[in-house]
Amino acid sequence: MKKIVLASSSPRRKELLLKYKIQPLIVSSNISEQINSNENPEEVAMSLAYEKAYNVSKKFKNGEIIIGADTLVCLDENILGKPKDEQEAFSMLKTLNNREHFVITGLAIIKANTNLKIIEYEKTAVTFRYLTDEKIKKYIETGEYKDKAGAYAVQGLGEVLVEKIVGCYSNVVGLPITKLDTLLEKHFNVSLL
Numbered sequence: 001m002k003k004i005v006l007a008s009s010s011p012r013r014k015e016l017l018l019k020y021k022i023q024p025l026i027v028s029s030n031i032s033e034q035i036n037s038n039e040n041p042e043e044v045a046m047s048l049a050y051e052k053a054y055n056v057s058k059k060f061k062n063g064e065i066i067i068g069a070d071t072l073v074c075l076d077e078n079i080l081g082k083p084k085d086e087q088e089a090f091s092m093l094k095t096l097n098n099r100e101h102f103v104i105t106g107l108a109i110i111k112a113n114t115n116l117k118i119i120e121y122e123k124t125a126v127t128f129r130y131l132t133d134e135k136i137k138k139y140i141e142t143g144e145y146k147d148k149a150g151a152y153a154v155q156g157l158g159e160v161l162v163e164k165i166v167g168c169y170s171n172v173v174g175l176p177i178t179k180l181d182t183l184l185e186k187h188f189n190v191s192l193l
């Protein structure tokens, strides 16, 4: 079987991928993620995903398949990354309140020691229900906002904040599984199942 490498330290991505038979090696990319908010969010997500995959691919030499991803939340052309503290988490959740936003994950797949690289993105629409300041504060008190783009986790307690999702669910959690399988089959002759 071809060796698959997940270039990520995200426990969510790891969990999403470990369900499948491909037994990925997990290697953290350690890149410093700089978000330039003047850029188009899809391009930001794809270029960060590529940087992560490329950084890890340099450690491999035998045609290993390296997967990198970057998830960000996008509201009216503004990019929301991970909040640095509770105050920032509160203001992020307040702006997401009672309306629709988009979650974009850039996905990069590289074959080590070849020129083969595929870079795409997936976009999912998420609508928050109306939340009182009290409810937002209670959610922040759970600590779940930490290390999450947009300050929430739909797969966790943050489920209660969400009224509607249109599109790929795993994309919101951090790795668009359907798109990943489609690209792996098409370009790398690998299947998740």
Ligand SMILES: Cc1cn([C@H]2C[C@H](O)[C@@H](COP(=O)(O)OP(=O)(O)OP(=O)(O)O)O2)c(=O)[nH]c1=O
Pocket: 007, 008, 009, 010, 011, 012, 013, 028, 029, 033, 052, 069, 070, 071, 072, 073, 082, 103, 147, 148, 149, 150, 152, 153, 154, 155, 158, 172, 173, 174
């Ligand atoms: C919106 C949302 C984001 N997230 C998480 C997924 C990502 O881990 C994180 C966005 O951060 P990323 O910078 O995409 O990833 P990461 O720093 O956690 O991991 P790495 O760069 O090593 O791959 O937000 C959720 O877990 N649930 C959600 O509902």
